[in-house]
Amino acid sequence: MEIILCAKRVLDPRLPSATFHSYIQDNRLQISSxxxxxxxxxxxYALELALRxxxxxxxxxxxxxxxxxxAQDVLRHALAMGAxxxxxxxxxxxxxxxxxxxxxxxxxxxxxLGSYDLILCGRQxxxxxxxxxGPILALNLGIPAITVARRIDALNGGVRVERTLGKG
Numbered sequence: 001m002e003i004i005l006c007a008k009r010v011l012d013p014r015l016p017s018a019t020f021h022s023y024i025q026d027n028r029l030q031i032s033s034x035x036x037x038x039x040x041x042x043x044x045y046a047l048e049l050a051l052r053x054x055x056x057x058x059x060x061x062x063x064x065x066x067x068x069x070x071a072q073d074v075l076r077h078a079l080a081m082g083a084x085x086x087x088x089x090x091x092x093x094x095x096x097x098x099x100x101x102x103x104x105x106x107x108x109x110x111x112x113l114g115s116y117d118l119i120l121c122g123r124q125x126x127x128x129x130x131x132x133x134g135p136i137l138a139l140n141l142g143i144p145a146i147t148v149a150r151r152i153d154a155l156n157g158g159v160r161v162e163r164t165l166g167k168g
Contacts, residue, residue, distance in 0.1 A: 042122025103136035
């Protein structure tokens, strides 16, 4: 089973507030250049689901992220957790992307990779919390999407997904 995990690089949530300087006059937030970034916790949960699938089936996990060259740290973390391969989409020429632009860049990269059986995304980014990239990615690729998955089991050439509903 070929699994692709779309991972997001976010600011470390444990950073002290002194790391940030806000400028209310022009709605700007300045962040020191040496602050650490980490793998979004929601994407780390998705990676754990992929690793469980890998434990019970013959799965290969490719982690993909969109970011500058320093985003390789996030990919290294995913590889250290047990992912098999990592792909960095260098976004230095893209400028700032919204959810639609991010999903378009990821879907183009996934199509270039070729075959896949399952694409996993975290529920939402741990920074902006929009939760839009996964469903837009599925729309771009013309594949079904299941949101808020809490368990995935490998079955005869496919998967069974347990999903959390609105009331539990």
